[in-house]
Every structure is written in C-alpha cells, then in structure tokens.
Amino acid sequence: xxxxxxxxxxxxxxxxxxxxxxxxxxxxxxxxxxxxxxxxxxxxxxxxxxxxxxxxxxxxxxxxxxxxxxxxxxxxxxxxxxxxxxxxxxxxxxxxxxxxxxxxxxxxxxxxxxxxxxxxxxxxxxxxxxxxxxxxxxx
Amino acid sequence: xxxxxxxxxxxxxxxxxxxxxxxxxxxxxxxxxxxxxxxxxxxxxxxxxxxxxxxxxxxxxxxxxxxxxxxxxxxxxxxxxxxxxxxxxxxxxxxxxxxxxxxxxxxxxxxxxxxxxxxxxxxxxxxxxxxxxxxxxxxxxxxxxxxxxxxxxxxxxxxxxxxxxxxxxxxxxxxxxxxxxxxxxxxxxxxxxxxxxxxxxxxxxxxxxxxxxxxxxxxxxxxxxxxxxxxxxxxxxxxxxxxxxxxxxxxxxxxxxxxxxxxxxxxxxxxxxxxxxxxxxxxxxxxxxxxxxxxxxxxxxxxxxxxxxxxxxxxxxxxxxxxxxxxxxxxxxxxxxxxxxxxxxxxxxxxxxxxxxxxxxxxxxxxxxxxxxxxxxxxxxxxxx
Numbered sequence: 001x002x003x004x005x006x007x008x009x010x011x012x013x014x015x016x017x018x019x020x021x022x023x024x025x026x027x028x029x030x031x032x033x034x035x036x037x038x039x040x041x042x043x044x045x046x047x048x049x050x051x052x053x054x055x056x057x058x059x060x061x062x063x064x065x066x067x068x069x070x071x072x073x074x075x076x077x078x079x080x081x082x083x084x085x086x087x088x089x090x091x092x093x094x095x096x097x098x099x100x101x102x103x104x105x106x107x108x109x110x111x112x113x114x115x116x117x118x119x120x121x122x123x124x125x126x127x128x129x130x131x132x133x134x135x136x137x138x139x
Numbered sequence: 140x141x142x143x144x145x146x147x148x149x150x151x152x153x154x155x156x157x158x159x160x161x162x163x164x165x166x167x168x169x170x171x172x173x174x175x176x177x178x179x180x181x182x183x184x185x186x187x188x189x190x191x192x193x194x195x196x197x198x199x200x201x202x203x204x205x206x207x208x209x210x211x212x213x214x215x216x217x218x219x220x221x222x223x224x225x226x227x228x229x230x231x232x233x234x235x236x237x238x239x240x241x242x243x244x245x246x247x248x249x250x251x252x253x254x255x256x257x258x259x260x261x262x263x264x265x266x267x268x269x270x271x272x273x274x275x276x277x278x279x280x281x282x283x284x285x286x287x288x289x290x291x292x293x294x295x296x297x298x299x300x301x302x303x304x305x306x307x308x309x310x311x312x313x314x315x316x317x318x319x320x321x322x323x324x325x326x327x328x329x330x331x332x333x334x335x336x337x338x339x340x341x342x343x344x345x346x347x348x349x350x351x352x353x354x355x356x357x358x359x360x361x362x363x364x365x366x367x368x369x370x371x372x373x374x375x376x377x378x379x380x381x382x383x384x385x386x387x388x389x390x391x392x393x394x395x396x397x398x399x400x401x402x403x404x405x406x407x408x409x410x411x412x413x414x415x416x417x418x419x420x421x422x423x424x425x426x427x428x429x430x431x432x433x434x435x436x437x438x439x440x441x442x443x444x445x446x447x448x449x450x451x452x453x454x455x456x457x458x459x460x461x462x463x464x465x466x467x468x469x470x471x472x473x474x475x476x477x478x479x480x481x482x483x484x485x486x487x488x489x490x491x492x493x494x495x496x497x498x499x500x501x502x503x504x505x506x507x508x509x510x511x512x513x514x515x516x517x518x519x520x521x522x523x524x
Binding site: 035071091 | 193258261262265269272275278279285287293334335336337339340384386387
C-alpha cells in the first residue's frame with residue numbers, strides 16, 4: 001500500500017503566503033504567531049498579516065538519515081529550529097552548507113527552494129529553507 | 140465522582156507479528172481483559188489507535204472492533220492523540236465510570252504497524268507533528284527528539300553514554316517480560332555505535348515499530364471490593380496539552396504539558412513523587428525518558444542522565460522505571476502504549492509482574508503524544524484485601 005505524502009494542490013496553494021513569503025500573524029498584543037493561529041495567547045481573535053524577517057540564527061539542528069517518501073532531497077539532510085531576528089522561531093531544512101560545518105548559533109537567512117518534486121497531480125512543491133548568512137557572519 | 144477500579148487486564152505479545160491482523164490483536168487483548176473482569180455487562184467501549192487510517196486503510200474502528208468481539212451494539216468510540224491515544228482513551232473511560240454515565244467500560248489500544256512499507260513509517264511520524272510547518276520541511280519525530288537531545292546535552296552536560304544507558308536498561312528489564320518485542324541483551328557500545336538516525340540519536344535510541352494490543356476493563360471500586368480480590372484503583376487521571384509545533388514552545392528541554400499533567404495527578408491523588416513505587420514512562424527515544432523523569436519531578440533538571448547511569452532507575456533503584464522494558468524494548472504499538480503502561484502497573488500493584496518491584500503500592504504512567512503536544516499521566520493504587 002502507498003499513501004499520498006505530498007499536499008494536494010489546494011492545500012499547497014493555501015500555504016503559499018507562509019511557505020513563499022514567511023507570512024506570520026501578529027496579534028494586537030504584539031504576539032507573533034508562526035504558524036498563524038485563530039486565537040492568540042491573550043485570547044485576542046484579531047491579527048494582521050506580518051512579514052517575518054529573513055535573517056536569524058540556528059537554535060538546534062539534526063542531520064536526518066532516513067528518507068521521507070516524495071522529498072526532493074535524499075538523506076542525509078539537515079533540519080533545524082531557526083530563531084529569526086525578531087525572536088520568532090520556525091522549523092526548516094538547513095542547506096547550502098556542508099553537513100559537518102553546521103553549528104548551533106550560526107547566522108542563517110531565508111532561501112526559496114524546491115521541497116518536493118512530484119506531488120499530487122504532478123505538482124512541484126516549493127517552500128523555504130535556510131542557508132548560511134555569510135554577510136552577517138562577516139559583520 | 141466515584142472511585143474507579145481496574146477489574147480486568149489483557150495484552151498481546153508486542154512485535155513484528157506478520158500473521159496477526161488488527162482485529163486479531165484487539166480480540167486477544169480485550170477477551171483476556173473481559174474474561175478476567177467478569178463484568179455483568181459492558182456499557183461503553185473506547186478504542187485507542189493512532190494511525191490505522193494510514194497504516195491499514197481502516198477507520199470506524201469502534202464499530203469494527205466492538206462487533207468483532209460480540210459487542211456490536213455497545214457504544215464504541217475511537218480516541219486519537221498520536222502515541223498518547225492509549226492514555227487519552229483510558230482517561231475517557233475513567234471519566235465515564237467516575238462520572239456515573241457508565242458502570243463497566245472496556246478500553247483497548249491496538250496498532251498494526253507492519254502492514255505498511257517501512258519507508259512510510261517516517262512519514263507516519265510526521266503526522267504526529269504539525270504537518271504543514273514541521274512535516275512539510277522534512278521534520279520527523281526522530282528529528283524533533285534529536286534536537287531536544289542536542290539542546291539537553293548542551294544545557295546540562297549530559298553524555299551520549301547516559302542516554303544510551305536508558306536503552307541498555309530497557310532491554311535488561313524486558314528480558315523477563317513474556318510480552319516483550321526485544322529480550323536480547325543490549326550493550327552500551329551497540330547503542331553508541333549503531334547506524335545514525337538523527338544526530339545525536341542512533342538506531343537503538345528509538346523505539347521499534349510494533350504490532351500489538353492491550354486492554355483494560357474499568358468498573359466502580361465499590362462493586363469490585365465486594366469480590367475480595369486484590370484491587371487496583373485509579374487514584375489520578377490527568378492530561379494537558381501544548382502547541383503542536385515544537386518550535387512554538389519556550390523550551391526544548393522539557394515538555395510543559397507533561398509537567399502540568401504530573402502536577403495535576405499528584406494533587407488529585409494527594410501524593411508526591413517520593414510516594415510512587417514504580418513508573419512506566421514514555422521512552423519513544425532515550426532522551427524522552429530523561430525528560431520524563433524530570434517532568435514528573437523524580438529528579439532535578441539535568442540530573443536524570445546521571446541517575447540512570449547510577450542505576451537509580453533499575454528495578455532495585457529509587458525510581459524503578461519501565462519494568463516492562465518500556466517502548467524501547469517491550470515495543471511501541473502506538474495506540475496501545477498508554478494502555479499497556481497501565482496494564483504493567485496493574486500487574487506490579489497486584490504483585491504479579493514478571494519483573495516485580497517489591498511491595499509496589501503506587502504506580503505512575505506517563506504517555507506522550509508526538510513531541511509533547513499531548514501528555515497523559517495516571518496514578519494507580521494497589522489495595523491489599
């Protein structure tokens with residue numbers, strides 16, 4: 001038995017603001033939510049779209065040695081939790097760097113990348129990954 | 140709220156049981172529990188299962204599985220909370236009996252994992268996290284626990300060997316458990332030199348894919364006492380939740396939902412952690428056992444690794460942990476985990492466990508969904524008649 005592991009075209013399309021542009025939701029209290037939530041921690045139900053900064057640093061990471069069906073990259077590949085400049089955290093693949101040179105605390109920036117090659121109905125799935133921020137590192 | 144007793148237990152062997160189906164496993168465990176319970180009737184059934192829709196293309200488990208054991212007309216409902224489905228279902232069954240809506244309730248957990256090709260098992264794991272914001276990026280449960288392990292080692296100076304000792308001890312405990320998937324001795328070097336899974340975790344840091352089922356029948360304690368049998372009651376049933384995506388939480392080195400559930404359970408039972416004789420904790424990965432020992436307050440933050448290394452969590456230690464072998468060695472059939480934990484603690488409190496902790500009076504179960512989105516803690520109490 002095989003099961004569909006890629007998002008359907010409409011599900012993928014709905015996620016474009018987040019996956020293409022790093023769009024979070026900002027509540028009246030100032031809380032930034034990524035993924036966006038319907039209700040903020042203070043109970044507020046209203047929020048505005050909020051463009052996350054594209055630069056941050058690596059909080060934690062691992063190198064995965066197990067393949068996930070349908071993914072555009074073969075193992076081993078790196079994933080991590082990135083803390084952006086405004087303090088918001090997200091999960092992402094870390095790429096554009098040798099796996100043995102990834103370190104906690106390294107500066108990273110957003111990159112637009114292919115995630116899956118052959119999704120439902122043959123779609124190519126794009127999203128965000130993070131790459132070393134060499135400009136920041138040279139500061 | 141009335142007092143609730145565990146009046147019947149049952150369990151299958153856990154493992155790669157190629158010849159057994161989902162319904163076979165369910166029937167074996169639940170019929171054992173029903174035969175022991177001698178309940179005058181069953182008023183409700185809860186089925187704990189984490190991923191049958193994906194693993195076997197089967198939903199509507201309440202109807203299917205109640206009918207398979209001759210109880211087609213009994214209200215039967217499927218409860219899902221990833222690999223905390225068992226604990227969550229036990230809690231629903233407890234609520235039904237404690238609140239008086241039902242007198243006798245059957246709660247069973249079952250998972251049939253080996254019918255799906257192994258390449259999809261990693262995908263199944265991603266469904267326990269936030270699929271759009273973690274799984275979409277290739278983040279599996281193994282990845283989440285690996286990052287937790289990395290953060291824990293950096294924050295507290297815990298060693299790779301200390302984590303490995305959790306797996307070594309699990310295999311040692313499972314050796315005498317007739318239901319266990321792995322009864323082989325595991326050497327420390329085997330764990331630390333195993334093929335990489337998700338650094339710093341290696342293959343033997345993770346629980347296996349398992350087929351298996353476990354079941355419990357609950358009833359009013361007052362009725363059960365009349366029978367004069369050794370009685371086990373539920374002294375506390377607590378659950379808490381958290382934001383699903385790990386990156387959304389403040390800490391990587393604790394599951395706040397587990398801390399809340401444990402504190403709530405101690406308060407309900409009117410006990411503290413030093414009163415607990417034996418524990419079954421959710422060791423989906425070795426690092427998870429260290430978090431569990433600290434989240435339930437058995438050791439101070441950062442001390443659990445050293446405690447395991449010093450033997451404090453062995454059968455004769457101060458906090459006997461996972462006498463069954465836990466998820467790592469008894470096996471980890473997702474939906475059955477939380478029920479199997481309570482089955483083992485019941486045996487311990489009856490004095491009939493294969494790996495018996497002497498004079499066990501109070502036992503605790505700790506069941507986690509995914510990487511901490513759901514936490515369920517139960518405290519069971521043994522009563523000598």
